[in-house]
Amino acid sequence: MYSHAPWAQQPPPIPPAPGTAGSYSPYQAPAYHTVQVRQSFNQAPMAYAPYVQQQPPPPPATSPEEPKKKMTWPEPVRDYVRRSFDPNNLYADVDRSDMEKKLKQTISTATDNHTIDTIDWASLPLPQQMIRTERTRLSWQRESVNMHLNGNGHNDLSTSKKRKSQDIGGGDDENSSSTSTPPWRNTNSRNGLEDRVSFQSPAKDRFEKHQQPFQEDKASKFQKNLEKRQRRFDGGYKSTYKQSPSPEPTSGPVVGTCQVLEKKYFRLTSAPIPSQVRPESILRQTLELLKKKWKKEGNYSYICDQFKSMRQDLTVQRIKNDFTITVYEIHARIALEKGDLGEYNQCQTQLRALYAQIPGGNPVEFKAYRILYFIHTSNRTALNDMLADLTTAEKEAQAIKHALDVRSALALGNYHRFFRLYLDVPNMGAYLMDMFVVRERLAALSNMCKAYKPDVSLRFITEELGFESDADAAQFIYDYNGQTLLEEREEGIRVLTGKAGTTFEAAKAAAFKKVDIKGQI
Template sequence: MSLPTMTATWPAYNAVTPRTTLQPAPAHVGLSSPVPFRSALNSRPQSEIGSDASKPKKVEWPPAVRDYVRRAFDADNAIKGISSADMQMKLKATISFYAERDAHDAIDWPTYPLPQELLQEERRMAALTLSTGAQTNGHANPLSSPPTKKRKSQDSEELAALQADATIPPWRKTNLGSRMTFDAEGHTDKRHKKNAASGDAFSKFDQADLDKRRQRFQLGNNSNKTTPPWGSPRKEEDDASNAPVIGTNQALEKSYFRLTAPPKPETVRPLHVLEKTLIMLRQKWKAEKNYNYICNQFKSLRQDLTVQHIKNAFTVKVYEIHARISLEKGDLGEYNQCQTQLKALYALGLEGKPEEFKAYRILYIVYTCNKSDMNDMLAELTLADKSHPWIKHALDVRSALALGSYHKFFKLYLAAENMGSYLMDMFIERERLNALANISRGYANVTLRFLTDELGFDNDETCREFLESHGAQNMIEEKTNEKNGVHFQVKLRDVATLFESLRAAAFRKVDIKGQI
């Protein structure tokens, strides 16, 4: 059965051509979530812990945070000398810090330093402080100097007081009244003397140098975001770290590198250069289809927009085009990063295609089988949203699967607009196995043509390849009769158990890449 060519109905500026021919669905690849990954994300912020600790409150972490945790546990990002336990502790502290302030969406997690990098920088700065602070303003560091040198560093008044005290007989030093009544004033004086002594030792460090080191450390680890998890800097330092960068770079192409320090203006491209870059990238994508290059350039473009705090219609266009290209290539990780940012940009009232990406989001949640996110999504939709044809199509897909109507589902699959068919390709194999398991319960034998029509295949050959790739090659027979001529028959009853097991395995798999 040949399919009619689908006409693109989405914006002309888009650099991606919607799918015109349906390809076999890609295999569903399963990934099990590593134990440290779960433990890190299951650590709840203090603000969400109630008096009843036996009833923990489930926390739905943003996708960017989940990807940040995954990269933290990636073996390629391990740093020698940073133990896994220390890294996990730092990771929990960082995530909890921003969770308590409800600031997860304000952090650019793809560029935020990993916990092992934060620990490495902290240790480096601590070592630098000890080494450079030992000799400041000509005074010895009281933490590293021998005990005999402390006496020499004391001033003349302290020495005179000690000498005078040494001439007083021991019986005159005892305050019997204080011992009997626990005189508060006497104890307060002792505490003041003790604090003054420790303050005098600390004053031997140059305060200006300490402030400079503290500022360098905080700026080096917190490029342009909110309060860092290792402390609360002064307001002036916080304002400096949050100030947007004004780019001066004029190059159209620039590779993406994760920021580990505040960006320099000469490495950031201003808005008018970024607009030219987008035009160039659209042309290159149409001509070359080199996804690795395009993805790298788009990430760099998005980074330059972020560090300059640019949020306008152009920003929306960049994220929309990158999301569509990622969907076309099946890169759900990049798509989900774009989807998350687009949701925040649409909330600002910026011009774009929110209906199109709301429909994609519904289909994505259908793929992840996340009932909680689906309930949240349905609660956000307005009556106008539900009447929009793109969003209505996505809701019909959800409804068909919820009701088990595979016949309606595959008709919706063939009628998907824009990039919806690419998203449905992510879970089409899973639903075909589900439909085959249901069909095998009610039919003993069916024709191959029947399965081709019911499961939304392009032709009989594609349907046969699907069945054979799942172990049903011996159940396809060639039949001949006067009415239908030569045709193929599938003995479903003999493979019913096989399809039941395949369906169970398909729904057990969870692809955590890019998952919400």
């Protein structure tokens, strides 16, 4: 046995000294010299190298493998996968391999982030739609960068202009080539005026060459800012419409073939598919169904989503008739009832254009709403423009006449007449007046505290300011820190107007300082 064998881990037993009991001390010096094993091939070879090479590596420690658990996807995820591969949802310009890769990436990301159970898979865009959106976004970014560079004097500007002129049939003549030189350029003047006017001088070439890195840095910075802006807008999948093309194809309107009455609203990220658009006959049935559901259930979030989907189907098919007006009018009234000024303004804007093109509908009713809305927003310029467009017959109509009386009462400071008009509003104008009646009550109460001293009855304020009961009037005073202004006496509750001071004046100033506008017409 070799004493220097590298695998020798334990020293051989040392024989006991003569006369001992046969045991030995473990601290006695070993009878061999240890040798370090070569760590790399760069070291000098040793005599025991063959033994090192023949020694097999120790087997790795193995542990019994745990059985893999079978992943079970939630039902919404499985439905999402089924819809992704539905032939009706496939796009010819999106490869199946790209779609599968995007689908796997989406599900894996949701699994890793532990959001697979919280994502609304029913409204999440399909993978093929995501791919189209990304393509559109990248194309839009490239165009934006090119426009930015060209707008800063980049040399590509002249190239793009030439390409355009060639595309429309111009610039094919040999004399108009970019490499040809005009006859007046062939002069013998060494310092001709045209060198300084029409052509770049060598000094200018050197300057632009020196400036080119700075232009590239500027373009790179612009690109980074653009990507940041895109990421901010793309939190979720709600803002993809900002990069989407026009929902209407250039070849003509879509003719829908979908026969489903109820359909969720989705923002279009590409040209609409006829199989997902309902024709007018189906939309008429949908409208009747929605009117019944609104009366029975009153679920505004559902009704609003369904009406937006109907409006989208009408838009992509370019349907503009009396039925289109009816859809927008009903949706506007429901939005008014729920105080949704954003949806109301969208409908009102479309109705204004439809009334100018198509006879029918209720233009007088919605013109009265516009007057009240401009009073609410204190938009005097738009209000004056609208009043100038009213005909004599429209001014005599009940709804418009009432709205004009409201405007006149506020202009004259006649709060008594204003609240009489507030209690008798035609159609659904009361919902709009509710939006600015609080500030007008504060203004009227501020004036009453200056005119009626030392006190007035609570009943007088109830009648003058159009409250439904004395309790509502008292609560209104309480809400604006007027607890100390109410005093109960034998003849009833009195409001101490003489002690009001600047209480309601400050509340009035704050109310007129800011108007909450959720949407503009």
